[in-house]
């Protein structure tokens with residue numbers, strides 16, 4: 001297999017795993033699915049027979065051409081040669097539909113893809129995703145408050161989706177093998193901003209402020225972001241210890257603090 005290492009091309013060769021990834025989306029007969037980075041089609045070929053419509057986004061023009069030819073007799077499969085980060089999902093997705101997303105992601109842009117999907121989830125364009133990513137990133141996305149991996153990515157992900165850890169694969173499941181283990185997560189997009197009574201842009205910015213420096217306390221990060229000691233003292237909820245770090249707090253407490261601050 002020809003390969004462009006810069007594009008994160010580690011192709012999935014484990015047959016059980018590629019079926020398990022598609023199985024994780026359940027019955028797809030009436031669903032439109034977007035696949036990110038179909039590569040040589042190891043997941044694509046299973047999806048094509050199972051879903052109502054498949055839109056596969058591939059940046060590598062040689063791979064996109066290979067797949068276009070391979071699926072030429074399957075009109076439900078559309079191969080789009082495009083950078084997923086530049087794709088306008090709204091125009092790709094049928095009007096009024098919330099689609100599923102699947103992908104063994106190009107690991108070098110995992111965070112950017114997740115942020116794009118969170119926005120699409122908020123816009124009602126995407127409802128679920130099953131995504132393979134580097135194990136360390138998946139651990140951060142799914143970490144609960146108080147554990148070592150919990151941070152900005154965890155809080156942002158969990159404001160936007162319910163996250164389920166499905167399974168982890170060794171490097172040997174891919175050709176060529178990457179240097180890292182890989183984990184598959186399932187996300188149900190369900191933004192919590194309204195439920196917690198916060199506005200999305202303001203709360204996203206607040207999360208960046210309070211997770212700015214992991215070693216600092218919440219109060220010190222907020223001081224660094226421009227809040228005065230008096231403002232913090234006046235607004236501080238009794239339920240949050242003054243020396244707390246953002247990493248220890250559930251999203252409900254962070255939202256309570258955000259709403260209390262000026």
Ligand code: SAM
Nearest residue numbers: 007010011012037038039059060083084104106
């Ligand atoms: N789905 C295939 C598999 O599981 O064997 C390939 C997965 S490989 C880890 C990632 C794929 O994403 C490659 O085919 C790569 O060319 C493609 N890719 C890399 N950057 C991309 C981008 N910005 N937009 C769309 N596809 C991209």
